[in-house]
Amino acid sequence: MVGQDSGRTRKVRHCIRDFVRIVSETLPVPEPVYEFGALQVPGQEEFADLRPLFPGKRYVGCDMRQGPGVDVVADLHDLTLESGCAGTVIVMETLEHVEFPWKAMEGVHRLLRDGGLLVISSVMNFPIHAHPNDYWRFTPEAFRSLMRDFPVAHADFAGDDEFPHTVVGVARKSTEPLPPEFFAALEQWKRRWYYRDGNWRRDLKRTLLLFVPPIVRMVLPRRLARALWR
Incomplete structure (x- = not known):
């Protein structure tokens, strides 16, 4: 997740937490839940800890570094976890720090069992923030490309139509469509966070x-x- 401790970062973080809340309340979330980029940077624990949004579910926090929120040290470039081990994979505000995101997404697709859920986000209109490196800014179209191997996928954004501050994506490793309740909540989320880019x-x-x-x-x-x- 984004590592800067600034007012703008906190707003984006709360925006992302709000999006994950919507996912948890409107979509089936198969277990276990694997979060990549789960390291909680000091000062961000309040909104970086997503576990409370999935009460009662087995939750595995993964990151390249050991620390708060991390159960398993794992590299998205070289995932050695067993195929089909994950019911849900969450990758929030992390893909911009991954040098080869397409390779990472191939690994994530392999980890997800059939019927699994993928939830991703990244920043677009946002300053460079190295943790340890900052490589990319994704458009919604780029997210659709990253999720191209999933039968059902939806990419969207929050902020200005031409230069959004946040891009999000949800995909299913099944042909079951995303429910209307999710899209209704997503539209409300977009309205809530339209003017929150500062x-x-x-x-x-x-x-x-x-x-x-x-x-x-x-x-x-x-x-x-x-x-x-x-």
């Missing part, structure tokens, strides 16, 4: 731009128009 300057510029006559906006140089809109 980019108030951009929102102010866009509001002021609405008062500029259309004919003036049409003659603005393209580069200036893009700068005002961002």
